[in-house]
Amino acid sequence: MLPISQRARTVQASPIRKLKPLADQAKRAGKRVYHLNIGQPDIPTPKEYFDGIRQAAQGVLAYSPSQGLDEALDALAEYYRTFGIALTRDELIVTTGGSEAITFALLAVTDVGDEILVPEPFYTNYNSYAQITGVQIVPIETRAEEGFRLPERKLIESKITPKTRAILFCNPGNPTGVVYTKAELEMLAEIARTHHLYLISDEVYREFTYDGAQAISALQLSGVEDRAILVDSISKRFSACGARLGVIASKNASVMESALKFAQARLSPPTLEQYGLIHLLKSSQYQNYVREMISEFARRRDLVYSELQRMPGVICAKPQGAFYVIAKLPVEDAEHFVRWLLTDFALQNETVMLAPAAEFYATPGKGRDEVRIAYVLNTDALRRAMRILREGLQAYTKTR
Amino acid sequence: MLPISQRARTVQASPIRKLKPLADQAKRAGKRVYHLNIGQPDIPTPKEYFDGIRQAAQGVLAYSPSQGLDEALDALAEYYRTFGIALTRDELIVTTGGSEAITFALLAVTDVGDEILVPEPFYTNYNSYAQITGVQIVPIETRAEEGFRLPERKLIESKITPKTRAILFCNPGNPTGVVYTKAELEMLAEIARTHHLYLISDEVYREFTYDGAQAISALQLSGVEDRAILVDSISKRFSACGARLGVIASKNASVMESALKFAQARLSPPTLEQYGLIHLLKSSQYQNYVREMISEFARRRDLVYSELQRMPGVICAKPQGAFYVIAKLPVEDAEHFVRWLLTDFALQNETVMLAPAAEFYATPGKGRDEVRIAYVLNTDALRRAMRILREGLQAYTKTR
Numbered sequence: 001m002l003p004i005s006q007r008a009r010t011v012q013a014s015p016i017r018k019l020k021p022l023a024d025q026a027k028r029a030g031k032r033v034y035h036l037n038i039g040q041p042d043i044p045t046p047k048e049y050f051d052g053i054r055q056a057a058q059g060v061l062a063y064s065p066s067q068g069l070d071e072a073l074d075a076l077a078e079y080y081r082t083f084g085i086a087l088t089r090d091e092l093i094v095t096t097g098g099s100e101a102i103t104f105a106l107l108a109v110t111d112v113g114d115e116i117l118v119p120e121p122f123y124t125n126y127n128s129y130a131q132i133t134g135v136q137i138v139p140i141e142t143r144a145e146e147g148f149r150l151p152e153r154k155l156i157e158s159k160i161t162p163k164t165r166a167i168l169f170c171n172p173g174n175p176t177g178v179v180y181t182k183a184e185l186e187m188l189a190e191i192a193r194t195h196h197l198y199l200i201s202d203e204v205y206r207e208f209t210y211d212g213a214q215a216i217s218a219l220q221l222s223g224v225e226d227r228a229i230l231v232d233s234i235s236k237r238f239s240a241c242g243a244r245l246g247v248i249a250s251k252n253a254s255v256m257e258s259a260l261k262f263a264q265a266r267l268s269p270p271t272l273e274q275y276g277l278i279h280l281l282k283s284s285q286y287q288n289y290v291r292e293m294i295s296e297f298a299r300r301r302d303l304v305y306s307e308l309q310r311m312p313g314v315i316c317a318k319p320q321g322a323f324y325v326i327a328k329l330p331v332e333d334a335e336h337f338v339r340w341l342l343t344d345f346a347l348q349n350e351t352v353m354l355a356p357a358a359e360f361y362a363t364p365g366k367g368r369d370e371v372r373i374a375y376v377l378n379t380d381a382l383r384r385a386m387r388i389l390r391e392g393l394q395a396y397t398k399t400r
Numbered sequence: 401m402l403p404i405s406q407r408a409r410t411v412q413a414s415p416i417r418k419l420k421p422l423a424d425q426a427k428r429a430g431k432r433v434y435h436l437n438i439g440q441p442d443i444p445t446p447k448e449y450f451d452g453i454r455q456a457a458q459g460v461l462a463y464s465p466s467q468g469l470d471e472a473l474d475a476l477a478e479y480y481r482t483f484g485i486a487l488t489r490d491e492l493i494v495t496t497g498g499s500e501a502i503t504f505a506l507l508a509v510t511d512v513g514d515e516i517l518v519p520e521p522f523y524t525n526y527n528s529y530a531q532i533t534g535v536q537i538v539p540i541e542t543r544a545e546e547g548f549r550l551p552e553r554k555l556i557e558s559k560i561t562p563k564t565r566a567i568l569f570c571n572p573g574n575p576t577g578v579v580y581t582k583a584e585l586e587m588l589a590e591i592a593r594t595h596h597l598y599l600i601s602d603e604v605y606r607e608f609t610y611d612g613a614q615a616i617s618a619l620q621l622s623g624v625e626d627r628a629i630l631v632d633s634i635s636k637r638f639s640a641c642g643a644r645l646g647v648i649a650s651k652n653a654s655v656m657e658s659a660l661k662f663a664q665a666r667l668s669p670p671t672l673e674q675y676g677l678i679h680l681l682k683s684s685q686y687q688n689y690v691r692e693m694i695s696e697f698a699r700r701r702d703l704v705y706s707e708l709q710r711m712p713g714v715i716c717a718k719p720q721g722a723f724y725v726i727a728k729l730p731v732e733d734a735e736h737f738v739r740w741l742l743t744d745f746a747l748q749n750e751t752v753m754l755a756p757a758a759e760f761y762a763t764p765g766k767g768r769d770e771v772r773i774a775y776v777l778n779t780d781a782l783r784r785a786m787r788i789l790r791e792g793l794q795a796y797t798k799t800r
Contacts, residue, residue, distance in 0.1 A: 001654070002596055002627050005565075008508045008658035014466065017664065040462055050457040053672065057450040057457075061642040062440055066414065096496055096644065099666040108408045112512050112534060128665030134512060134534070165405075196402055227402050242461040242671025244496065244644075254401070258408030264417065265528030266499040270670045271642025272453065 011131040015124055015359035022342040023353050032350040033342070034385035036373045039174065039323070043239040043296070046289045052279025053272050063268040067260055068094025072274040075281035076247060082287075083206070085219045091249055093259050094269045098204050098233030098246040099125065102168070105229045105248060106133040108258035109198045115163045116200075119150060121326065121360035121367060123174045123202070138164070139362040144328050144370060147317035148176040150184045156191055166198035166229075167191065172205040172215050175326055175360045175372040177301075177319020179213040189224045198255075199224055204233040204246075205322040207290050210298045213320040225251040234277060236323075237290055243273040297323050300375040300382055307386035308373075311393060325373050326357055330397055334358070334371050337396055345392045352385045352392070411531040415524055415759035422742040423753050432750040433742070434785035436773045439574065439723070443639040443696065446689045452679025453672050463668040467660060468494025472674040475681035476647060482687075483606070485619045485630075491649055493659050494669045498604050498633030498646040499525065502568070505629045505648060506533040508658035509598045515563045516600075519550060521726065521760035521767060523574045523602070538564070539762040544728050544770060547717035548576035550584045556591055566598035566629075567591065572605040572615050575726055575760045575772040577701075577719020579613040589624045598655075599624055604633040604646075605722040607690050610698045613720040625651040634677060636723075637690055643673040697723050700775040700782055707786035708773075711793060725773050726757055730797055734758070734771050737796055745792045752785045752792070 016038060023033050067073065073089045080087050095101040110116065112134030118126055120139035130137045138159050142148040150156070167188055172179045180188075192199045201218030209215055218228040233246040248259050263269075280286050301318075304325060308314050313330030331337045335356035345351055357370035375382055416438060423433050467473065473489045480487050495501040510516065512534030518526055520539035530537045538559050542548040550556070567588055572579045580588075592599045601618030609615055618628040633646040648659050680686050701718075704725060708714050713730030731737045735756035745751055757770035775782055 002509075002598060002652070004508055004654045004658050005511045005514075007511055008654075008661070011507075011658075011661045011665070013661050014664035017466075042460060044459055045461040049461070053457050054454055057453050059444055060440075060442060061445040061449070061640045063641040066417075096670075097666060097668075103666075107411075107532065108404055109402075111405045111407055114405075125665055125667070128661070132507065132662065132665060198402060240461045241463040242668060244668065244670045252402070254404045254408075258404050258411075261408065261411045261413050261528075262532065264414035265411070265525055265532060266497065266503075267525070268497075268642060268644065270496075270644045270673060272672070273670060 007131060007134070012124070012127050016355065019338065019342070019353070022339060026342045026351060030349060031346055034350065034352045034377060034381060034388065036375065036377070036385060037353045037355040039236070039374050039376065040241055041236060041239045041323070041376050042378065043293050045239045046280050046286060048283040048285055049238060049240060049276040049280040053276040055279065056272050056275035061271060064271045064274055066263040066268055068092070068269055069271070069274045069278070071278045075278045079281055080249070083217060085217055087249055090253070091251055091256060093248050093256065093263050094274060095246040095248055095263070096266065096269045097244040098202065098231055098235065099129070101231035101233070101246040101248040102126070102129050102200070102202065103133065104259040104262045105200045105231055106130070106135055107262050108255050109229070110135045110165045113163065114165045115161060116165060117156065117159055117167045119169050120362055121148070121175055121357060123170055124359045126168065127362070137362055141363060142176070144315065144317065144326055148173065148178045148326070150180070150187065153187050153191060157195070160195050164195065164197060166200050168200040168202070170202040172208055172321025174205065174322050175324045175357065177317070177322050177324050177326070179209050179215055179321035182216055185216055185218070185221055189221045192224055192227055198227045198229055200229045200231060202231050204236050206232070207237050207294055208297060208323055209321045210301055211320060215321060219249065219251070227252065229255060238280065239293070243276065244270055245273050245277055297375070299379055301325070303379055303382055304373060304375045304386060307383070307390070311390050314393070323375050325375070326370050327373060328370050329393065331369055334369055338371065340396055341392050345395060347388045347391055350384070350388060352388045407531060407534070412524070412527050416755065419738065419742070419753070422739060426742045426751060430749065431746055434750065434752040434777060434781060434788065436775065436777070436785060437753045437755040439636070439774050439776065440641055441636060441639045441723070441776050442778065443693050445639045446680050446686060448683040448685055449638060449640060449676040449680040453676040455679065456672050456675035461671060464671045464674055466663040466668055468492070468669055469671070469674045469678070471678045475678045479681055480649070483617060485617055487649055490653070491651055491656060493648050493656065493663050494674060495646040495648055495663070496666065496669045497644040498602065498631055498635065499529070501631035501633070501646040501648040502526070502529050502600070502602065503533065504659040504662045505600045505631055506530070506535055507662050508655050509629070510535045510565045513563065514565045515561060516565060517556065517559055517567045519569050520762055521548070521575055521757060523570055524759045526568065527762070537762055541763060542576070544715065544717065544726055548573065548578045548726070550580070550587065553587050553591060557595070560595050564595065564597060566600050568600040568602070570602040572608055572721025574605065574722050575724045575757065577717070577722050577724050577726070579609050579615055579721035582616055585616055585618070585621055589621045592624055592627050598627045598629055600629045600631060602631050604636050606632070607637050607694055608697060608723055609721045610701055611720060615721060619649065619651070627652065629655060638680065638686070639693070643676065644670055645673050645677055697775070699779055701725070703779050703782055704773060704775045704786060707783070707790070711790050714793070723775050725775070726770050727773060728770050729793065731769055734769055738771065740796055741792050745795060747788045747791050750784070750788055752788045
């Protein structure tokens with residue numbers, strides 16, 4: 001047998017996929033499974049998005065420019081302007097999802113063997129982008145007990161080596177639900193300035209903030225215009241995960257020229273989807289859509305948080321953003337518990353699927369007793385899922 | 401200014417883009433430009449494709465499985481079956497265009513610093529995929545005068561080093577129009593077997609063959625089931641370049657498991673587009689669509705070839721496949737001529753844009769007097785474009 005590559009052997013398999021057979025088995029056995037394990041919202045995509053696609057679905061389905069359609073770039077610039085972020089066409093590229101935006105950012109500012117700092121726990125696919133681009137992730141540890149706030153500057157600086165090229169972070173945070181304060185972001189900016197690092201800011205959850213918290217964009221920080229790179233996606237805010245549309249944006253012309261060369265290699269982001277986005281962003285409805293969605297997610301967060309508070313031995317910080325919460329459970333091995341919920345437990349023939357949190361940590365052994373809960377179901381379903389989790393926990397801990 | 405990465409500096413900018421400002425300028429000055437420089441067909445995409453998208457354009461636009469929708473995998477398996485290629489679901493992954501399929505193939509079988517053999521001239525973006533994945537392309541020279549046929553086995557073998565991992569080739573060929581014979585493919589297979597190499601076969605032009613030529617798939621060759629990797633795209637055969645749907649397929653389970661891990665990192669190919677493809681492949685119309693399109697391209701090829709034959713000093717082989725022809729022109733620097741056509745020449749205020757062929761060669765200095773002509777316009781437009789080219793050549797050579 002011919003060997004596959006070393007990088008193919010080391011790149012991680014999707015941790016979610018590992019447990020999928022168990023969920024499938026439970027469903028085949030007639031169990032209903034509440035999926036709180038993935039960041040796939042249940043809210044219908046805006047009608048205006050589909051209208052835009054329908055109108056464009058004719059003629060020749062041609063490549064769009066590699067950078068994206070001019071109209072899409074203009075509509076996106078206008079969208080960012082509503083947040084006080086001024087971007088010209090040259091400072092924007094439409095990417096095939098946020099995943100591609102992060103990959104382009106890493107390709108543009110790192111070489112094989114370089115390092116990037118990432119606050120931990122972090123979105124597990126960052127591992128894959130790093131492996132594919134040959135970059136080493138150096139985690140900045142943050143802890144559930146401290147609400148996943150950033151540690152002090154010295155601790156972060158102690159991780160910097162001559163190979164460090166960037167700090168990559170997600171704000172609002174997946175999986176933590178943390179929204180960084182201005183002071184935290186200014187500290188990162190100061191570190192980036194002092195140590196000649198890029199700041200790669202993953203802002204796909206921009207609008208998902210609660211209790212008056214506001215996500216500050218890296219492009220709004222002063223003194224880092226030459227090193228701030230925004231990566232973004234329409235997946236969450238427009239409930240359009242399947243569209244595969246994202247953005248990379250920066251005021252650094254060399255970074256954008258580099259990203260464009262990588263974009264040219266893959267020819268074009270999906271064309272019809274861009275027409276959907278243009279039509280949506282031009283409609284007067286999209287801001288209402290987002291506002292209503294966020295209200296709904298705020299209700300969900302309140303419900304999940306208060307239910308978790310009622311569960312004996314469960315510890316979690318109140319998330320201020322995104323649609324995740326990390327909960328420390330009174331179990332030794334959260335993955336074992338997650339499996340057990342699928343294979344051995346049911347409440348009136350229903351169960352719940354969670355994401356073991358260890359997969360969001362790079363530091364071995366961390367997060368073993370934690371799960372990530374994505375509150376992506378309606379409040380009735382969530383209430384039910386929380387009851388299943390509570391009773392499941394009770395039954396599980398009793399049998400240990 | 402913070403430095404960008406070494407790989408960002410070395411990755412090529414799109415050669416087509418380099419000349420685009422000149423074409424834009426010509427158009428702004430009121431000139432009509434016939435674009436024979438890019439592989440973007442002008443044929444309307446099948447109605448059934450758009451119907452499938454319209455029907456699916458509602459509800460939640462969710463991620464598809466990373467491997468692709470089950471229905472898409474089944475429809476694709478059935479499509480390949482019509483060519484005598486039997487594939488199970490596990491042997492197929494839906495990719496975001498053929499570009500991604502090639503990248504996944506390279507990531508799966510090569511590491512940074514490895515080498516791949518590629519018959520030259522080749523599709524210029526192969527350079528980008530190689531640069532992004534850190535792989536070195538070693539060209540196998542073929543020549544216009546010999547109709548771009550493969551050289552003898554010994555010459556190919558002389559390029560193999562301990563770092564060689566694969567032979568990547570495009571069949572039918574972009575930019576050559578060559579369709580490899582069974583003997584040529586069996587020679588490549590024999591080399592792959594003897595020297596433990598993968599065969600990565602880019603078959604996006606599968607149906608585009610003329611004069612009874614037939615494209616043989618790498619998956620139809622015997623004795624290389626463990627090392628043949630098919631990369632494919634629906635862009636050309638269904639005139640759906642903007643869909644961004646491709647395929648990677650192999651009987652080698654390790655390769656497919658590796659490719660799936662890379663696919664999981666980017667979450668999902670575009671979802672709605674897959675519904676378009678499913679609906680199209682399930683309709684009884686798609687084979688007629690392809691057949692009619694190929695007849696049309698055969699007429700175009702005949703016209704372009706016979707027009708080129710009439711031009712003094714122009715040499716070209718009759719292409720048997722794809723929709724390109726490489727023509728050797730009686731000029732020293734084809735890129736200069738291509739620029740001149742845009743800036744200094746017009747026939748009744750019309751001109752033509754071609755692709756300088758040097759960009760398709762890795763060997764420095766090769767192809768300098770050649771252009772690639774993509775016959776992607778209707779026969780009336782092509783006839784006109786060929787007249788412009790003939791008169792342009794005449795005027796240009798007179799002024800030298």
